Amino acid sequence: xxxxxxxxxVLSRIAKENNYFVRIEKGNILHxxxxxLAYEPEGVTLRWGDDILDVSLSYSLNDVVTEVTSRGQxxxxxxxxxxxxxxADLRKISGGLTAPELMKMAFGDVPLLLDNAxxxxxxxxxxxxxxxxxxxxEKFLTGSCKCIGLPDATSGASLTLTGAG
Numbered sequence: 001x002x003x004x005x006x007x008x009x010v011l012s013r014i015a016k017e018n019n020y021f022v023r024i025e026k027g028n029i030l031h032x033x034x035x036x037l038a039y040e041p042e043g044v045t046l047r048w049g050d051d052i053l054d055v056s057l058s059y060s061l062n063d064v065v066t067e068v069t070s071r072g073q074x075x076x077x078x079x080x081x082x083x084x085x086x087x088a089d090l091r092k093i094s095g096g097l098t099a100p101e102l103m104k105m106a107f108g109d110v111p112l113l114l115d116n117a118x119x120x121x122x123x124x125x126x127x128x129x130x131x132x133x134x135x136x137x138e139k140f141l142t143g144s145c146k147c148i149g150l151p152d153a154t155s156g157a158s159l160t161l162t163g164a165g
Contacts, residue, residue: 017118017131018127019127019128044150044157044160046150047162048162052161053147054146055143055145055161056143056144059141060139061103061106063139064103064137065100065111066086066108066109067112068111068130069082069129070114070117071115071116071117072116072120073116075120081122081125082125083122083128084129086133087104087133089130089133090133090137091134098140099139100136112136145159
């Protein structure tokens, strides 16, 4: 149901609740896909010293959790359905530690309970917990990059930086 929300907010919320992602690519193409599948967005490779003017990265453990438990109710069988996601369920992007692993090292266990979720099947609550875990982990690293001569390097594009170290 869409109550005082624009279409982008509704799509983002539905995607998050079902472990999907939604993004705009190449102008007006809306890409809505399932997380964890072998989807590689068209990316842009930036070379340090050639294309890049400035890179600014920031890290934040704010809102990162080490475990997400989603619990809904199966009204037909009159029982609770529950699923828990851990850092092992995350799709790793690079070879380092994930945000939940860093959070656990720094602060110990930080669980999140999504109680009375609108999902009524085990697979649905599992997707919800995995989606929430992935989204919170992806907020760990944010950044901006100023570059020249690459019109495909737009907001939201997948960037690969080379020669930076």
